[in-house]
Amino acid sequence: MRRAPLPDDALDATDRAILNALQEGFPIAERPFAEAGAEFGLSEEALIDRLAHLREIGAITRFGPFFDAVAMGGAFCLCAMEVPRARFDEVMTLVNEHPEVAHNYERDHRLNMWFVLAAETPEGITSIADQIEQETGLTVFRFPKLKEFFVGFRVAV
Amino acid sequence: MSIDDIDRRVIAATQAGLPLCPRPYAQIARQIGIDEAELRARMAAMLERGVIRRIALAPNHYALGMVANGMSVWDVEDAQAEALGEKVGALEFVSHSYLRPRAEGWPYNMFAMVHGSSREEVERKRAEIAALLGPACRASDILYSTRILKKTGLRLRGEG
Structure with a gap:
């Protein structure tokens, strides 16, 4: 994934409008790009070309359905650990070895390791988190999502 | 479901x-x-x-100049947490906000991902959230990621 900013002139006003509007939703229709394009005064082909370009330059990371893993029968949990500096690499290796660890970030806080566990059931989350505690001798703090508010992220038009 | x-x-x-x-x-x-x-x-x-949350695009925050990304965390009075979470999630610079349980030594029950073009900008936005929460918020902090230690996509079971 691109981690460097695009040049200022990489996106025009239409690109920005597309980035904002299509975060909200995209139609399920026979010719969805024709429908969605109408909103920006773009033809079906023009919207497809714009999206392909946005994807190519790395302005978009994903385009398509976003699934709720919990609804599909999975369980997720944000977890955090306070890892002593001297043991950081060792603990990181132990944690990352679990295929259930979906991503893992170092953060500048007393709780310096933050990762997401993904399992098939809530019991699976408990058992993996417990296992990581046993392997590392450190507490795994568990922050399951109780409620999520999503509106999306806006770019200035 | x-x-x-x-x-x-x-x-x-x-x-x-x-x-x-x-x-x-x-x-x-x-x-x-x-x-x-x-x-x-x-x-x-x-x-x-709700199995599909939405069909949509996901912008790349980094590519769009939002290179500073902080996980802001807030200790918000329980009775108001849901209403305030909704308001915070609706701010244009917040991509997501969540309510999560508190833990020992961790008083924060609200998480909001804040994006900006610099840490200074993220801090200014954090101050805006603080103003929005007002006296319902007792404490807050912000955690910046310093390194990605692992990143894998969501794996769906039954898919080999």
């Missing part, structure tokens, strides 16, 4: 994204061997049931 085998195939076929062609649903349907009308009906039903 169960899903059957065909739903599972729909998920597997669209997980990486929709094809950028005039009839993307027809193409996916062909790929999994069902007709287009059924595919669209199934996707609409999954959207209705």
